[in-house]
Amino acid sequence: MNNSVENRFFSIVCGALLIFVAPLFVLFLFLSSERADKEIRDHISVLLVANAQALAKPLWDLDADSVTQISATVVSQGAIVRVEVRDQSGELDVSQSTIPKSFNGKLVQVSRAIIYNTVDGPKNLGSISVFYPALGLFSGLKQEEVVFISIFIFAVLAVFATALIGNRIFVIKPLMRLTAAIEATRQLGSRHHVDWQSNDEMGRLAQSFNEMQTKLENEETELKLAHRRTTDIYNLTPAMLFSLDEEDRITAVSDYWLLATGYHRSTVIGRNFSDLVTPFTRDKFIKRKSQRENGTGDVTVKFVCMDGRIMDALIMETALTTQGQEGQSLSVMTDVTELKASEDRNHRQAITDHLTGLLNRQGFEAVLDSKIAAADAADQELACLFVDLDRFKWINDNMGHAAGDAALIELVERLKTLLAPSDEAARLGGDEFAILLPAKNAEKRASALSDQIASIFEKPFGPDMHLSASIGIAIYPRHATTAAELLQKSDMAMYAKKRDGKNGAQIFDNGMLDHARRRAEIEAHIEAGLADDWFEAYLQPIVKLNGRGIAGFEALMRLNHPQKGLMPPAEIISVAEETAKIVRVGNVIMEKAVANLAKISRLPGMQDTYLAINFSPLQFEPALAARLAAILGRHGILPDRIVVEITEAVLMHDNPQIRMVVAELRRFGCRIALDDFGTGYSSLSYLNRFPVDIIKIDQSFTRAINDADDDVRQKSRMLIEGITTLSHKMNCTVIAEGIETEEECGTLHQMGLDYGQGYLFHRPQNATKLIEELSSSLPNVARAS
Numbered sequence: 076m077n078n079s080v081e082n083r084f085f086s087i088v089c090g091a092l093l094i095f096v097a098p099l100f101v102l103f104l105f106l107s108s109e110r111a112d113k114e115i116r117d118h119i120s121v122l123l124v125a126n127a128q129a130l131a132k133p134l135w136d137l138d139a140d141s142v143t144q145i146s147a148t149v150v151s152q153g154a155i156v157r158v159e160v161r162d163q164s165g166e167l168d169v170s171q172s173t174i175p176k177s178f179n180g181k182l183v184q185v186s187r188a189i190i191y192n193t194v195d196g197p198k199n200l201g202s203i204s205v206f207y208p209a210l211g212l213f214s215g216l217k218q219e220e221v222v223f224i225s226i227f228i229f230a231v232l233a234v235f236a237t238a239l240i241g242n243r244i245f246v247i248k249p250l251m252r253l254t255a256a257i258e259a260t261r262q263l264g265s266r267h268h269v270d271w272q273s274n275d276e277m278g279r280l281a282q283s284f285n286e287m288q289t290k291l292e293n294e295e296t297e298l299k300l301a302h303r304r305t306t307d308i309y310n311l312t313p314a315m316l317f318s319l320d321e322e323d324r325i326t327a328v329s330d331y332w333l334l335a336t337g338y339h340r341s342t343v344i345g346r347n348f349s350d351l352v353t354p355f356t357r358d359k360f361i362k363r364k365s366q367r368e369n370g371t372g373d374v375t376v377k378f379v380c381m382d383g384r385i386m387d388a389l390i391m392e393t394a395l396t397t398q399g400q401e402g403q404s405l406s407v408m409t410d411v412t413e414l415k416a417s418e419d420r421n422h423r424q425a426i427t428d429h430l431t432g433l434l435n436r437q438g439f440e441a442v443l444d445s446k447i448a449a450a451d452a453a454d455q456e457l458a459c460l461f462v463d464l465d466r467f468k469w470i471n472d473n474m475g476h477a478a479g480d481a482a483l484i485e486l487v488e489r490l491k492t493l494l495a496p497s498d499e500a501a502r503l504g505g506d507e508f509a510i511l512l513p514a515k516n517a518e519k520r521a522s523a524l525s526d527q528i529a530s531i532f533e534k535p536f537g538p539d540m541h542l543s544a545s546i547g548i549a550i551y552p553r554h555a556t557t558a559a560e561l562l563q564k565s566d567m568a569m570y571a572k573k574r575d576g577k578n579g580a581q582i583f584d585n586g587m588l589d590h591a592r593r594r595a596e597i598e599a600h601i602e603a604g605l606a607d608d609w610f611e612a613y614l615q616p617i618v619k620l621n622g623r624g625i626a627g628f629e630a631l632m633r634l635n636h637p638q639k640g641l642m643p644p645a646e647i648i649s650v651a652e653e654t655a656k657i658v659r660v661g662n663v664i665m666e667k668a669v670a671n672l673a674k675i676s677r678l679p680g681m682q683d684t685y686l687a688i689n690f691s692p693l694q695f696e697p698a699l700a701a702r703l704a705a706i707l708g709r710h711g712i713l714p715d716r717i718v719v720e721i722t723e724a725v726l727m728h729d730n731p732q733i734r735m736v737v738a739e740l741r742r743f744g745c746r747i748a749l750d751d752f753g754t755g756y757s758s759l760s761y762l763n764r765f766p767v768d769i770i771k772i773d774q775s776f777t778r779a780i781n782d783a784d785d786d787v788r789q790k791s792r793m794l795i796e797g798i799t800t801l802s803h804k805m806n807c808t809v810i811a812e813g814i815e816t817e818e819e820c821g822t823l824h825q826m827g828l829d830y831g832q833g834y835l836f837h838r839p840q841n842a843t844k845l846i847e848e849l850s851s852s853l854p855n856v857a858r859a860s
Contacts, residue, residue, distance in 0.1 A: 080250060084242045088235055096231060100224075107220055112210050115154050116185065119205055122152055123187040127203055131191040134162050134200045139169065146171045154207040157182065160189075162201035181209040249277040253284060266292045314407055319392075321402025323348050323361075332408065337381030353377035353385065363392065370394035375411065387415040428502040430480055431487040439501035439509055443558040446499060446511050447551055456517035460525065461547040461565035464506035465577045470540055472730075482536040489531040493524060509562065518582065521548045525580035543578035545569050554583045567591055597650045600642065604634050605659055611635050612667035614675075615839040617687070617810060617832045620824040625849075627685035627718065628675070629832065630668035631839045632660065648691070657691045664688070666706055669717075671842035673710040678849050687718040687748060687769075692725045695736040700743055714744030718769060722750050734765075741766045748810075752798065770802045774813020774833070780822050792826070799827050 126149050133141035142160055150158045150171045157172040174182075186204040190197050249271045259267040266288040271281040309316055309329050315336070316329035325343050333340060349357050356376040363374040371393050378388040392406040426438025434442060443459075450457040464486075471479040483506070490508075494500060499511040514520040525546050532543050547569025555561035564583045571590070572581035604610050614628040634642045651657040665688055672686045690699075707714060719740050725733060741747060748769035772795060779791035799809045811823045814833030823831060837845075 080242075080247060084246075085239065088238055092231065092235070100227075103224075107217075108210050112183075115207060115210075118153055119155065119185050119207065122149065122155075123185065123203060123205065127187050127189050130160060130189050130203060131200065134160070134167065134189055135191045135193075137162070137167055139167060142167065142169050143171070149203075149205060155205045156208060157206035159204045159206075160201065162189075163199060167201070178208070182206040183209050245273075245275070245277065249273075249281060253281065256284070256288075260288070315409065317348070317406055317408065319348055319404050319406065326403070335380075335410065336378070336386075351379055352388075353379060360390075363390075367392075367394065370396060375415070378408070386410050387412040431483060431502050433487060433508075434499065434501035436501070436503045439499075439503060440558065440562075442499055442501075443511065443562065446513065447558055447561070450513050450551060453513070455513050455515055456553065457551040457561070458512040458514065458517035458521035459549050459551070459561045459565040460510040460512065460521055460528075460580075461549075461562070461569040462508040462510065462528065463545050463547075463569050463573065464508075465543040465545055465573075467506035467542060470542070474537075474540065478537060478540065482540055482542065485536050486531070486542070490528065493527045493531070509565070517550050518548070518553075521550070522580065522582075529579065545572040545577045546580040547572060547583065548580055549583040593646075594650055594653075597642075597646055598654055598656075600634060600636060601647060601651055601654070601656050601660065604636075605656070605663065609635055609637070610660060610663045610667070611841055612664045612671055613839040613841055614668070614671055614686075614845050615832060616837040616845075617830050618836045620811075620820065620828055620831050623836070625681070625684060626830055627687060628672065629687040629720070629839075630664060630671075630689070632664045632689075633839075633841075652691055652693060655693060657693050658696070661691060661694045662702065665703065669706050669710050669712055671845075672712060672716070674842060675846060675849065676712070678846065681849065683716070685716045685718055685746070686712075687720050689720045689750065690725070692730075692733065695725070695730075695733045697732070697736065699736050700739045703740070703745070704743060715746065717745045718748045719745050720748045720750040720771070723752070737765060751812075767805075767807060769808045769810060770798065771810045771812055771832075772798060772828075774811075777811050777813045777819055777823070777833070781816075781818055792822075795823070795828075796826050803827070 146158045146169050156174045160169040184206050186202050188202050189200045191200050253269050256267040256269045268285040269281040315332040318327040320326050349360050360376050373391045375389050378386045389409045389411045390406050392404050395403045428435045501509050512520050535541050547565045549565035551561045554564050567587045568581045568583040571587050611633045613631045613633045616625045617627045619626050634647050651660050675681050746768040749767045750771045751773045752770050782788040802809045809828045810830040811828050812832050814820050814831045814835045
């Protein structure tokens, strides 16, 4: 340190001299040289002026001797060492020099023209040039300046020497004593003090060092006591404590840890802790550091005790961040074997369907990811079968939930006989099931299993308990890349099968995505239509076949999109029923249709016309009759002018609530019409069991009465005549739908039908246009032939 500090001080002083003193000294020399050079030039300038005049006459006369004599006089003056005189014509060139041969320095030239005043005026006869040696930095110094420089250099050297001596005495010496004290402390382990007393900074430094040594000595004593206390706490605390270094090697374990695990301290210190956990949880333990938050984390592993017993161990770890302990950690290990077993039991119960013992939806979604990962690892496909039972709701509603539960249990028992050990089945809820089939050719295996599943429904599940299933199939990774997508697309395939007629299997194709997108778009249009009032109640007149007078109107739902215009009503109704929005849509149409009837009723001859409104099965809520009564009351319409149209699908539900609501509407005064008669089961028992007033024959029969095929034509006419005869005997009015030609109209009139409805008479249109048409004096009404 002595040489280093002193050398640095010496370098600093030398640097200061070079930076500040040396430039000043050089500047002084430069100015002295400039001053001397100026004095020489001034002297030579005066000399040249005088001699140029003296040389004018001799040079005019070409007197070489005089010129030489004058030149010799000039060259002997002061610092001049060479003179050159030349005339303008070049005839006279005199040069004299006193430069020794050994001179090799630089000469400075000063010239002046020689002018002679003649009768004709001044003339330039030639020039005189003198040369003198160039002055150096020291050439121009005077004696007093040399003395000043000598005194200055001596003063600088004296200050420099004084600084070095002072630095050694007042800085280097106390630093050496401080260094000696530090070195003695390091080597001997005890605190040594600095023997230095002064009132300057070095004295205060020595005093501070001595005070620090005293304080550190006291703190070391306290640390030793704290370490002893910590060791006692570490070993006496009834918890499994252990410490790891940055390489996960065990550096310390508590006595309780040794007692609980059965190991000896000498056998575990220095071992990697991951060696003491089971192989399949080892990676989990190694990766725990990346999952710490704020230096704290936890992990559960399988710990192998000394006697081979496997312990579920919860490890709570805290990273030590104090200086000298970076990368080390302190952990508490807790035996959670019993707790883990209890959690596993609860987890199994949480993911298992309590009725069938299969996985529930939560368990299925959890296992689906693992099945996909296993299929990727084995380079296999994975088929997902989405199974939905047909007619199961009927069993629950009519035979009770106990019978339904028994059928589900029996179904699962039959299903299990068809599954391989690698397959996985789950009950997703209600009557929905899902099956996972890993295979090289998953589609082939899924199709074969679907056929087997269909066969297990051939045998009834009890008296009058016949079931079937609609199955959707999606293949990973052919149809889907994620678990959610696989389940979704198998569900879409199942619904596609239900739309096609149920009872069978359907493999997913991309056309189903288009259908799903179209369905989602329609659902959005329905919601927007309800919010922005896009729905309109169109009316189609129903006419008497005898005379063509208008007897009533059928209200038809239309969605008038602001950009797309009128949208097909069948799609709107289908999606609205699937999403249960048909109730809201139906209420809007009912309100608007009754309002339109009130407007039409103001026209001459329209006071007794009726309004037929179609109702979906979902609309038959207990409050339907009260809601309809309120609307009719607001618009002043009598209940007997309202016809409630229901389909055979409504009656097939055989729902007590629907029967109750229909009966209440009938008591209120509304009439009941059976719509699309002949397209379903066409059971005549409906006419006996329900208070039906009007029968509407489906338009498919209307088109068939004049079919080119004689057999079809004959049978269709017989059916219509039979339905008409029976309906009239039961006091029911008969209406034919879809009449488009005069031939159809005439034939139906001859068969005895009462009313007709179709494009031959009127197309469905909004109330404004219809009122304009009805208001015309000569409406264009077709006549029967």
